[in-house]
Amino acid sequence: MPQGLAGFLPEFYANRSRELGLRDYLARQLSEVAEQLQQRLGTGNSGLICIAKPGPEILERSAILVNDQEVEARFRVGLPAQGRRIDGRGARRLLCELIPLLVQRALHYSALSAPALQQHIHTNEDADWIRQQLSEHGWVAFVADGAILPRRSSLDPCPMEGAIPFQSPQSLRVTLDCPHRGRMTGLGLPQGITLIVGGGYHGKSTLLKAIEQGIYNHIPGDGREGVITQVDAVKIRAEEGRPVTQVDLSPFLDRLPQGASTTQFSTANASGSTSQAANMIEALELGAQVLLMDEDTTATNLMSRDRRMEALITPAQEPITTFIDQIRPLYTNLGVSSILVMGGSGEYFEVANTVIAIADYQAQDVTEQAAAIAVQFPSHREKTAFQPIHHRARRYLATPSELLGSQGEGPQIKIQGWSQICLGNDRIDLTQVEQLVDSGQLWAIAAAILYLYQHYLPSDQSMASLIQQLMTQLEEADLTLLSSFPTGDFVSFRCFELGAALNRWRSLAIEGRALGDHPSQNHPGSPP
Numbered sequence: 001m002p003q004g005l006a007g008f009l010p011e012f013y014a015n016r017s018r019e020l021g022l023r024d025y026l027a028r029q030l031s032e033v034a035e036q037l038q039q040r041l042g043t044g045n046s047g048l049i050c051i052a053k054p055g056p057e058i059l060e061r062s063a064i065l066v067n068d069q070e071v072e073a074r075f076r077v078g079l080p081a082q083g084r085r086i087d088g089r090g091a092r093r094l095l096c097e098l099i100p101l102l103v104q105r106a107l108h109y110s111a112l113s114a115p116a117l118q119q120h121i122h123t124n125e126d127a128d129w130i131r132q133q134l135s136e137h138g139w140v141a142f143v144a145d146g147a148i149l150p151r152r153s154s155l156d157p158c159p160m161e162g163a164i165p166f167q168s169p170q171s172l173r174v175t176l177d178c179p180h181r182g183r184m185t186g187l188g189l190p191q192g193i194t195l196i197v198g199g200g201y202h203g204k205s206t207l208l209k210a211i212e213q214g215i216y217n218h219i220p221g222d223g224r225e226g227v228i229t230q231v232d233a234v235k236i237r238a239e240e241g242r243p244v245t246q247v248d249l250s251p252f253l254d255r256l257p258q259g260a261s262t263t264q265f266s267t268a269n270a271s272g273s274t275s276q277a278a279n280m281i282e283a284l285e286l287g288a289q290v291l292l293m294d295e296d297t298t299a300t301n302l303m304s305r306d307r308r309m310e311a312l313i314t315p316a317q318e319p320i321t322t323f324i325d326q327i328r329p330l331y332t333n334l335g336v337s338s339i340l341v342m343g344g345s346g347e348y349f350e351v352a353n354t355v356i357a358i359a360d361y362q363a364q365d366v367t368e369q370a371a372a373i374a375v376q377f378p379s380h381r382e383k384t385a386f387q388p389i390h391h392r393a394r395r396y397l398a399t400p401s402e403l404l405g406s407q408g409e410g411p412q413i414k415i416q417g418w419s420q421i422c423l424g425n426d427r428i429d430l431t432q433v434e435q436l437v438d439s440g441q442l443w444a445i446a447a448a449i450l451y452l453y454q455h456y457l458p459s460d461q462s463m464a465s466l467i468q469q470l471m472t473q474l475e476e477a478d479l480t481l482l483s484s485f486p487t488g489d490f491v492s493f494r495c496f497e498l499g500a501a502l503n504r505w506r507s508l509a510i511e512g513r514a515l516g517d518h519p520s521q522n523h524p525g526s527p528p
Contacts, residue, residue, distance in 0.1 A: 006071040007109035012121060013066050021124035023064040024219075025117055028054050029106040030064070030073055037098050045078030046087065047094060049102065051488070056157050056224075057216040057437050058124050062444075062479040063488035071107055074488030119220050122180035127217035129179055130228040137188060140233065140290045140337050141211045142176070143168065144186035144226025149203070149210040150361075159223035166207075169356070169365040184226060187363065192353030193327055194339045195370070203361040204341045205294050211339060212292050212435060215494070233290035233339075234283040234496050235434045237297040238272035242429075243506050251326060251389040252277035252302065255319045268506065272299035273320060278503075280323075284336065284389065285464045286499045291330075294341040304347040307380045315382055324381075327351055329388055347381070349374035394462040397502075398509035399453060410450040415439055421446045426507045433500045440491030445501045447482035447490065448474075463502070463510060471495045 013019035034049040051063060065072040077099070080090030105111050130142055143149075145167055150160040166187075168174075174188035189211070198204045214229030249265040253274065256262055270278060276299045280291065295303065304324045305313075328351045330336045342348055349355065355370040356363050411424030418439050419431040423446060430436055448470060456466050471494075474481060479490040502508060 001071050001073075001103060001107055003068060003070055006107055008066065008071065009109075010068065012117070015125075017125045017128040018121050019066060020060055021058060021121035022117070023061065023066055024054065024058045024124070025120040026064045026066070026071070026073070026107060027051070027061050028219075029112060030075065030102070033102050033106040034075070037102055039098070046080040046082075046090065048076070048078030049094075049098070050076040050078070052438075052440055052491075055437055056218050056222040057213075058120075058127075058219060059216065059438060059440075060479060060492035061440065061488070062483075062490035065478075065480075073103070073107060074486055076488070116220075123220045123225050124217050126178040126181050127225065127228055130176060130184075130226075131231065133176060134228070134230055137174070138191050139174075139188045140191055140194075140339070141189040141214055141229040142174070142186055142226070143189070143207070143210065143214075144184050145173075147186070147210070147226050148223025149206050149227070157222075159221075163223075164361040167362055169363050171365040172354070172356070172363075186226060187356075189339070190354055191335075191337045192331055193337065193348070193351055194354040194356065195348055195352045196339065196341045196356050196358060197343060197366070197370075198358035200343065203358045204343060205296065206361075207356075207358060207363070208292060208294055208339065208341045213437070215435060216437065230290050231494065232288055232496075233292055234288040235292045236276060236279050236283065237293070237432060237434065238299040238302075239275040239279060239432045240270065240272045242270050242275050242278075242432075242504055243268050243508075244270045244274065244278045245503065245508050246395050246510050247278045247281050247503075249274060249277050249281065250387045251281070252321050252323075253319055254321065254387065264511075273302040275299075276302050281389070282499060282503050283496060284334070285395075286467060286495050287464075288496065289336055291336060291338045293338070295343060295345070296341070304345060305381070306345075306347065307382075310382055321387070324348060324351060325383055326389060333388060334390070346370070346373065346377075347379055350379065394464070395510045396461075397453075397457060397459070397463050397466065398511065399457045410454065413443070413446045413450070415442045415446070418442070421501060423449065423505070426505060428501050428505050430497075430501060430504065433497060433504075436493075436497055438491045440489055441493045441497065443487075444479055444482060444490035445493050445498050448493075448498055449501060449505075451482050464499070467495050467499055467502075471498075 008022065012022045031051045031053045034051050038049040039047045063074050077094060080087035080094060134140065134142065143166055147166040148159040148163050149166055150163040152158050152160050168185065168187035172187050173185055176184050178184055196204050196207055210224055210227045211229050212235050213224065214227040215231050215233055218224045244265060244267050246264045246266055248263045250262045253262045253265070267274065283291065301320060302323055304322050324347055327338050330338070340348060349370040352370060355367045357366040414422040416422060419429065421428040421430065421442050430442065436442070452466060452470055456470065459466060479492065482490060
């Protein structure tokens with residue numbers, strides 16, 4: 001629809017942040033009105049007006065495009081039919097009455113609530129502004145006072161009714177003056193090693209979950225509009241059974257039976273410890289600067305070993321280097337921060353920079369107490385000799401001819417639920433990639449995998465480098481780059497989730513090379 005008819009003022013899309021806020025708001029209006037208008041006009045999907053219902057996150061969606069010239073909405077309709085017979089009158093009603101009514105109610109500025117639209121745009125712009133302040137102040141996350149962190153359930157992302165609002169401890173409270181919301185106070189979580197401790201059911205994991213989801217901006221009324229995290233924060237967990245292909249696990253695993261390599265480790269069925277180690281190395285390979293972990297979903301033997309276990313199974317007998325021995329050099333050498341939920345072990349007190357206790361859903365700064373306890377009750381652990389984490393090895397994508405087909409068209413893409421991508425006969429299970437929040441992200445990631453293979457390979461550049469180049473290209477263009485025809489199915493994603501999909505693809509063909517090695521065949525591999 002021409003912008004002159006739509007009537008959205010240029011100030012609504014004057015910068016990237018405002019534009020995404022406007023587009024997200026219009027996608028929600030379109031979905032809501034479509035749900036009200038759609039009628040069953042025959043058999044099957046007759047009369048369906050299909051627009052994916054957005055969740056509480058404000059995300060770039062290919063369903064709505066806005067510029068100075070026009071507003072474009074992309075959605076699917078089910079043309080009416082009675083069995084195998086076309087219903088022309090039903091089609092006329094759908095195309096000539098219902099869809100124009102949908103456009104009139106959802107895409108005309110005059111039909112919308114101006115205050116609600118403005119609040120949506122301003123909320124998104126404030127969140128982006130806060131995220132820009134994090135690195136400048138040496139924080140990895142900000143949690144606003146008054147935020148509502150608990151959700152109704154794991155299936156219902158709405159804020160829990162009657163939940164206690166978050167309040168930051170005085171010693172960690174900071175103040176920000178946002179462009180629209182004005183003065184805000186809250187927890188400025190510093191860079192370094194942070195522990196979140198406390199009793200069961202007091203809100204430790206709830207706080208970490210909010211920080212984990214703080215990589216996304218949230219809509220007004222969600223309760224987490226003021227929870228903002230660095231965009232390069234990655235949730236790490238054990239993921240028993242996932243495939244691992246040519247990953248350098250030597251920082252965590254120094255030897256294997258029969259002398260198998262740990263620098264180019266591969267398995268179709270990883271254990272809890274090897275899967276968690278691979279998840280960390282893969283995230284760091286793509287530039288993660290904050291690692292998020294909850295002890296409930298980690299491999300115990302990778303996190304720490306107490307003195308008694310070391311006495312029974314000596315370090316010489318144990319091939320695993322625990323994370324507690326890597327967490328400090330990870331920060332001092334690479335600048336990678338960690339936020340850990342710990343409720344059952346105090347081993348990490350001796351390496352923590354900040355310790356936050358959650359009691360009755362309220363945060364307390366107990367850093368000094370934890371440090372004193374670490375001195376009073378030393379662990380007497382024998383520090384494991386370890387290989388420091390650094391990018392000594394790189395992995396290179398090979399081009400499987402069976403993926404692209406004889407004409408390079410690629411396999412059929414299907415999405416199953418919220419967690420599985422099907423590329424032809426291959427299924428990529430992303431169930432435990434916890435920072436995916438929208439099925440549209442899976443559609444976009446599947447298309448990105450095909451685009452990567454079709455346009456970037458063969459190449460002598462590493463897998464991580466190619467992923468970063470593709471992400472840069474998407475930032476300069478938009479999600480429509482990934483499809484040769486208009487589609488409203490795509491939702492923005494990060495390089496970490498694209499990498500996660502590639503790394504969990506069981507047909508993935510890659511090879512590991514030490515830094516400085518060259519491919520046997522060199523190809524320019526320059527992106528389009």
